[in-house]
Amino acid sequence: MLEELFNRVSIRHYQNREVEQAKLEEMLRAAMNAPTARNTQSWRFLVITNRETLNHMTELQPYTGMMKEAYCAILVMGDRNANPVDEYLYVDAAAAIENMLIEGVHQGLGTCWCAVGPSKERISKFKEYFHLKDHLLPVAVVAVGYSAEDKKRIDQYDPEKVSYYR
Numbered sequence: 441m442l443e444e445l446f447n448r449v450s451i452r453h454y455q456n457r458e459v460e461q462a463k464l465e466e467m468l469r470a471a472m473n474a475p476t477a478r479n480t481q482s483w484r485f486l487v488i489t490n491r492e493t494l495n496h497m498t499e500l501q502p503y504t505g506m507m508k509e510a511y512c513a514i515l516v517m518g519d520r521n522a523n524p525v526d527e528y529l530y531v532d533a534a535a536a537i538e539n540m541l542i543e544g545v546h547q548g549l550g551t552c553w554c555a556v557g558p559s560k561e562r563i564s565k566f567k568e569y570f571h572l573k574d575h576l577l578p579v580a581v582v583a584v585g586y587s588a589e590d591k592k593r594i595d596q597y598d599p600e601k602v603s604y605y606r
């Protein structure tokens with residue numbers, strides 16, 4: 441298996457260390473090379489490095505405590521002008537996020553995917569806080585930083601979850 445894919449784990453503790461802009465750009469490049477329905481490339485990204493905002497994130501989504509230690513958060517949004525079907529925006533965003541997380545491992549970084557949608561309450565809190573235009577759907581927010589955890593992947597492969605139609 442691809443080493444980076446196997447080594448990806450959710451990281452919730454980070455070093456107090458700056459992440460190089462070039463590494464963030466490689467993660468965003470990986471995200472934007474994911475497949476999208478009808479090739480709409482419907483994702484939009486907001487890179488949040490403002491410390492006050494990162495510290496405040498748990499007020500918008502309670503399970504984002506790691507943002508207080510992360511170097512930045514990347515808010516992944518779907519653009520309804522690009523694709524009017526929200527389900528596709530979620531799927532497009534999810535593919536982009538996973539690419540981003542795997543590229544993060546390749547860059548020596550830790551990440552944690554935190555959901556925003558489909559909770560209506562969280563969506564409206566993010567829209568309000570970041571003054572997002574109506575056509576933007578906040579899907580998830582990804583913590584990024586140098587890991588302060590020593591966490592190892594345990595292989596989750598389970599043949600019981602697979603059936604074959606021959």
Ligand SMILES: Cc1cc2nc3c(=O)[nH]c(=O)nc-3n(C[C@H](O)[C@H](O)[C@H](O)COP(=O)(O)O)c2cc1C
Pocket residue numbers: 448449450451452503504552553554555
């Ligand atoms: C859609 C989605 C939403 C998630 N939301 C959160 C979250 O709000 N907070 C958090 O700490 N982790 C969140 N996670 C991370 C999961 O908890 C994590 O992926 C899972 O426990 C498996 O661990 P692993 O990522 O280390 O393999 C989310 C993951 C996904 C895919």
